[in-house]
Amino acid sequence: MAYLIYDPETFAGDAAEGFVAAHRDLVQQVPGGVVRTTRSDHAEVAIVIGGGSGHYPAFGGLVGPGLAHGAVLGNIFASPSAHQVEGVARIADQGRGVLLSYGNYAGDVLQFNAAAARLEDSGIPVRSIPVTDDISSASAQDVGKRRGIAGDLVVFKVAGAAAASGKDLCAVADLAQRANSRTRSIGVAFTGCSLPGADKPLFQVPKGRMAIGLGIHGEPGLEESDVPTPAGLAELLVGKLFADMPSDCDTGSSPVIAILNGLGAFKYEEMFAVFAQIQRMLTERGVEIADAKIGEFCTSFEMSGVSLTLFWPDEELREMWFAPAESAAYTQGQVDSSSQGLSVDVGKSRILVDDPLTAVTTGSGQSRAIVPVVLDALSALNRTVDESVDELGRIDSIAGDGDHGLGMQRGAHAALAAGQKAAAVGAGAGTVLKTAADFWSDAAGGTSGALWSLMLRSVAQAIGDTNAPTPEAIRRGVAAAHAQVVAQGGAHEGDKTMVDALAPFAITLCANPSEDIVTAWQQAAAAATTGAQETAAMMPRLGRARSHGAKAVGTPDPGAVSFALIVTALSDVLREHSTTISKEQVPVPQL
Numbered sequence: 001m002a003y004l005i006y007d008p009e010t011f012a013g014d015a016a017e018g019f020v021a022a023h024r025d026l027v028q029q030v031p032g033g034v035v036r037t038t039r040s041d042h043a044e045v046a047i048v049i050g051g052g053s054g055h056y057p058a059f060g061g062l063v064g065p066g067l068a069h070g071a072v073l074g075n076i077f078a079s080p081s082a083h084q085v086e087g088v089a090r091i092a093d094q095g096r097g098v099l100l101s102y103g104n105y106a107g108d109v110l111q112f113n114a115a116a117a118r119l120e121d122s123g124i125p126v127r128s129i130p131v132t133d134d135i136s137s138a139s140a141q142d143v144g145k146r147r148g149i150a151g152d153l154v155v156f157k158v159a160g161a162a163a164a165s166g167k168d169l170c171a172v173a174d175l176a177q178r179a180n181s182r183t184r185s186i187g188v189a190f191t192g193c194s195l196p197g198a199d200k201p202l203f204q205v206p207k208g209r210m211a212i213g214l215g216i217h218g219e220p221g222l223e224e225s226d227v228p229t230p231a232g233l234a235e236l237l238v239g240k241l242f243a244d245m246p247s248d249c250d251t252g253s254s255p256v257i258a259i260l261n262g263l264g265a266f267k268y269e270e271m272f273a274v275f276a277q278i279q280r281m282l283t284e285r286g287v288e289i290a291d292a293k294i295g296e297f298c299t300s301f302e303m304s305g306v307s308l309t310l311f312w313p314d315e316e317l318r319e320m321w322f323a324p325a326e327s328a329a330y331t332q333g334q335v336d337s338s339s340q341g342l343s344v345d346v347g348k349s350r351i352l353v354d355d356p357l358t359a360v361t362t363g364s365g366q367s368r369a370i371v372p373v374v375l376d377a378l379s380a381l382n383r384t385v386d387e388s389v390d391e392l393g394r395i396d397s398i399a400g401d402g403d404h405g406l407g408m409q410r411g412a413h414a415a416l417a418a419g420q421k422a423a424a425v426g427a428g429a430g431t432v433l434k435t436a437a438d439f440w441s442d443a444a445g446g447t448s449g450a451l452w453s454l455m456l457r458s459v460a461q462a463i464g465d466t467n468a469p470t471p472e473a474i475r476r477g478v479a480a481a482h483a484q485v486v487a488q489g490g491a492h493e494g495d496k497t498m499v500d501a502l503a504p505f506a507i508t509l510c511a512n513p514s515e516d517i518v519t520a521w522q523q524a525a526a527a528a529t530t531g532a533q534e535t536a537a538m539m540p541r542l543g544r545a546r547s548h549g550a551k552a553v554g555t556p557d558p559g560a561v562s563f564a565l566i567v568t569a570l571s572d573v574l575r576e577h578s579t580t581i582s583k584e585q586v587p588v589p590q591l
Contacts (some may be wrong), residue, residue: 005262008197009410012053012075019060021425023328028151033082034060035070035092036323038306045163045172046070046092049101049156050085051108052077052445054195055216057329058152058298060449065335067160069094075410077217077403078445081453083438084116089124091231097125097169101155101176103148104130110488114450127173131155133185134212135223135244135311143181146489147256150261151183153330154311154321161323175320182249182312184241189214189221189232193264195403198302202402207384212236216263216300217401217463220551230270234277237308241579242285245347251314255290256282256310257321262296263305271295271306278308297330297386300409360435363428363465370468371423378416378574381526384569385412388562396558398551402446402557411444411452428465448559451489455481469475471517475510489542496538496552498559501528505567518574525568532560 022030027034033050035191047058050072059071070092074080079102089098100116102108109130116126133141133151156180162172189211192201195218205211210228215491229235255463260275262268271294282289290313298307299529306489313321324333363371386409392405418439422432437456441449460478463469482502490496505528509520535557 006196006285008076008406009413010194012073013198015053016054016060016073019056019328022330023562026326027060027326030070030091031087032080032319033070033072033088035088036063036065038065038165039069039094040065042166043094044069044087045096045167046094046098047101047159047163047172048072048085048089048092048098049152050074050080050112051102051105051215052079053337054301055298055331057327059297061329062153062156064239064325064327064330066157066164066332067327067330069160069163074445075357075407075443077401078407078449079105079111079447080445081441081449082111082118083442084445085112086118089115089119089126093124096121098127099127099159099163099169099172099176101129101131101152101159102131103152103216104144104146105148106489107450109252110447110450111441111445112538114488124167127169129155129159129173129176129180131180131183131349133180134213135184135186135214135240139217140244147330148309149185149187149213150259151180151185151311153293153297154183154257154309155180157325157330157332158317158320160325161320164323165320166318175317178314179311179320180316181307182246182314182317184317185261185309186212186240186245186449187214187216187239187261187263187305187307188212188236189263189303190549191225191265191302191304192220193218193303195406198402202397203297208394210428211305214303214305214526215401216404217296218300218303218397219401230273231277233274234281238278238281239320239496241308241310245310246312254312255288255318256312258282258289258293259297259311260292260294261298261307261309262374263303263307264296264299264306265302266306267449268294270461308345316406316583354477360422360425360427361431361465363431364467366468367428367430367463367465368574370429371427371432371572374429375416375419376421376577377570378412378419378436380411380569380573381566382412382416384565385409385562388528388565392558392562395555398555400558403446404562407444407446407448408452408562409447411440415440415444415456429469430460430464432463433460433463446488448562451485451501451559454484454488455502458484472513474517475513478506478509491542495542495543496557496560498557498563500538500557500561501532501563504528504531505563518571518578521567522571525564525571528560528564528567532564533554534561547578557569 046069047071049068052074070088071081072088131148132146134147137147159176162175192203193202203220213222319365324335326335344438389405396404417434419436422435437453441453458481459477491499507526508527509524
């Protein structure tokens with residue numbers, strides 16, 4: 001638990017402000033994260049890392065010479081938005097391209113990939129390396145579905161050293177990918193963690209038991225055992241990692257780099273006791289330990305737990321690992337300070353990440369006339385999320401990280417506030433909704449932030465700012481939203497995701513174009529509700545819940561539930577404005 005009283009909506013920002021104040025010699029704050037205060041005397045490929053807050057020193061604590069050039073800092077346990085990733089990357093870019101690296105979680109993949117596309121469209125070369133070291137989260141045959149945990153450090157360190165050595169983007173990416181493919185991790189926990197402002201942990205471990213294969217976002221373990229001795233824990237961790245070691249590494253002759261990572265409340269003396277047994281076991285196997293790091297490198301608030309990472313480097317990767325680096329939380333060797341004398345001026349780059357409200361498009365009279373209905377819909381959406389935030393968090397904690405309710409709340413609040421500001425400066429209905437979408441993504445981050453931003457943007461594009469929106473435009477926007485979510489998120493009906501509510505909603509709404517839009521919306525909302533309820537019986541095939549299989553059966557998908565609740569609430573908004581809609585023939589629903 002957090003020991004002081006915090007506002008969950010401002011905690012991550014407050015923590016980032018304090019971190020920068022404490023380390024002004026190394027980092028400076030920019031919109032969306034932090035970047036180095038200095039740069040080398042030669043241009044480098046920019047390494048931009050990131051993810052949700054709550055994992056310090058990942059990610060801001062790993063920014064500095066020989067490591068990352070910038071870190072994008074999302075909200076608590078939520079990926080940063082694409083807009084934030086793009087902004088930090090543009091500021092960090094030195095003209096030689098950008099390598100993006102992050103843990104392999106659905107929200108991070110969506111947001112970083114979207115940012116990469118925008119950067120490439122503007123002429124900045126980009127490569128992306130999602131970290132996939134957690135062996136408990138998928139089988140060896142599905143390595144691409146594995147999560148990233150403390151193995152982040154390996155990939156970030158190798159990439160930073162490769163960039164500092166002057167290598168080009170392709171070479172840096174190749175080394176980072178090789179480091180990722182030769183890294184394996186597994187973690188255990190003795191207690192769960194709590195989000196700031198929450199009064200109970202995201203999951204609990206029975207007294208005297210240990211959870212095995214947990215995630216770093218409060219996801220519960222995949223199995224349990226009795227609490228072992230240090231030797232028993234070492235045997236478990238080492239045994240599982242060697243059973244999954246990279247196929248191109250020789251068991252007897254390949255030296256390893258070992259990282260014993262505390263997850264928050266499992267402190268140094270206990271880690272040292274465990275590492276003594278790990279060293280003994282590796283020696284008995286005839287394995288040389290080339291380097292060992294014991295400490296906190298990727299945490300989960302106050303979770304009592306520990307993870308072991310083993311990295312089997314080849315000669316070139318070993319050189320990158322031992323290259324000098326300096327950051328707030330990690331030092332390797334001695335960085336040549338004489339080569340880091342150029343100050344980084346971010347002032348000229350801030351224009352690239354300006355407030356979207358500075359470029360609002362003025363709508364036509366017809367479009368502006370319908371803006372009050374749009375705002376009513378956003379208000380109804382907010383009320384619905386506020387009323388459901390605790391329940392959404394509860395069902396998300398069964399097999400996820402428990403933050404869906406808070407993430408939706410942050411996004412909905414930001415969307416309404418931004419929509420109201422856009423309306424106040426004369427924006428049309430489409431721009432009000434587009435602005436709301438952008439601010440939702442920034443505030444919520446994560447998978448839900450990315451997908452709700454996609455949906456709102458799709459409807460916004462369909463209704464535009466020139467004419468009053470028509471029923472056909474609304475249906476077209478909903479259909480586009482469905483197509484975009486499937487294309488970007490990769491989920492389909494039956495995967496136990498929001499798509500199980502979105503798909504029947506879109507299909508029902510568009511089934512009979514001549515039907516009254518208010519009636520059609522109500523029928524579509526009922527179909528969405530049924531779809532959400534049916535997810536309770538499904539096995540998850542995508543997202544964080546996928547790793548927990550049967551634990552998720554019996555509980556509906558929180559994303560599907562929140563979607564169904566919202567479109568049902570919007571039915572009431574349409575009905576209340578039915579006179580206006582009938583007269584103008586301009587319904588204004590929002591997804």
